[in-house]
Amino acid sequence: MLDKKINDSEIGAILEAFASSRKDKAVSIYQSKTFKALIVLCNIYVLSFSVVYFFLKSDLLDAFDDRFLTEDFIAVFDARATIMFWLCISMNMGAYFNFGFKLMSLISLVYVLNVTIENAVIFSGLISLDDRPYFSVFLLSRPLFIVTLVWMGLAYKDKLEDY
Amino acid sequence: MIKNLRLSKVFWLALAFTYIFLILTVYGLLTLPQDTFDTDNSEHVIAAVKLTYVRFSLVAVSMVTYPIILFSSLKYAKYFTIALTAWAIACYIDDYLVLYRIIEYPERFIIVILQLIRPILLVCLLWMSFELTFTKSKERY
Numbered sequence: 001m002l003d004k005k006i007n008d009s010e011i012g013a014i015l016e017a018f019a020s021s022r023k024d025k026a027v028s029i030y031q032s033k034t035f036k037a038l039i040v041l042c043n044i045y046v047l048s049f050s051v052v053y054f055f056l057k058s059d060l061l062d063a064f065d066d067r068f069l070t071e072d073f074i075a076v077f078d079a080r081a082t083i084m085f086w087l088c089i090s091m092n093m094g095a096y097f098n099f100g101f102k103l104m105s106l107i108s109l110v111y112v113l114n115v116t117i118e119n120a121v122i123f124s125g126l127i128s129l130d131d132r133p134y135f136s137v138f139l140l141s142r143p144l145f146i147v148t149l150v151w152m153g154l155a156y157k158d159k160l161e162d163y
Numbered sequence: 164m165i166k167n168l169r170l171s172k173v174f175w176l177a178l179a180f181t182y183i184f185l186i187l188t189v190y191g192l193l194t195l196p197q198d199t200f201d202t203d204n205s206e207h208v209i210a211a212v213k214l215t216y217v218r219f220s221l222v223a224v225s226m227v228t229y230p231i232i233l234f235s236s237l238k239y240a241k242y243f244t245i246a247l248t249a250w251a252i253a254c255y256i257d258d259y260l261v262l263y264r265i266i267e268y269p270e271r272f273i274i275v276i277l278q279l280i281r282p283i284l285l286v287c288l289l290w291m292s293f294e295l296t297f298t299k300s301k302e303r304y
Contacts, residue, residue: 072264079261106242107249114253121217122210122265 105153177287211266
């Protein structure tokens with residue numbers, strides 16, 4: 001009773017007792033190659049356009065049209081870049097920890113759809129696709145990103161179906 | 164039929180508030196006076212009203228389909244409610260943090276009141292989402 005240190009056999013017994021739960025955890029994290037490819041694509045899309053936006057804002061890229069960098073446009077892009085960045089981070093964390101990924105994917109999809117509609121309504125008369133190549137690429141590739149988000153949500157194997 | 168769903172009274176109150184809010188929004192939009200756009204920032208007001216019309220077309224579809232989904236399947240009603248809540252929050256964030264330089268809502272009593280009670284709408288939608296997500300029973304699924 002005086003010696004309270006656990007010996008090797010006791011450590012072995014504890015590890016054996018939790019072996020099944022560790023196996024379950026390992027299985028729950030496994031995702032298909034399609035899903036992995038989609039989440040990489042999603043990350044590349046968000047990061048690449050965040051970098052392009054950062055370069056434009058910092059005058060490291062030619063904007064082709066000065067009106068592109070008015071305070072109003074900058075304020076809108078700044079806030080949207082920040083929101084999309086945090087949504088992307090939340091989706092990655094959800095995928096890594098296998099918790100709430102589908103929910104974050106659904107929220108991101110709704111947000112991107114909302115932003116697309118708002119851009120079409122508010123900026124349709126203000127922008128010309130020829131004048132702003134970076135912005136045009138961003139707008140024209142948006143449907144691809146929406147499809148990626150939908151496909152990613154469907155391809156995700158969720159052990160916690162209730163979330 | 165309503166009792167079979169086993170949802171709390173707070174859920175039905177939240178749903179009723181949401182519908183009243185949306186009906187008031189329609190009323191506010193349909194009865195906009197002619198001098199609404201004769202302000203210094205008419206372009207901003209026009210942008211806000213255009214945006215509200217587009218949003219409302221989606222809301223109208225949701226108002227019709229929501230009861231059908233709710234009484235058909237609570238599982239899909241949960242996802243539908245979460246999607247609508249996310250959309251309402253996205254619109255709210257966009258209006259106050261993103262588009263505040265681009266849009267300006269008309270200074271009319273009913274519009275001002277609707278803007279004031281808009282957070283309560285979000286609270287109602289959040290309550291409905293949480294209730295559909297966390298309070299479940301075998302009978303409901």
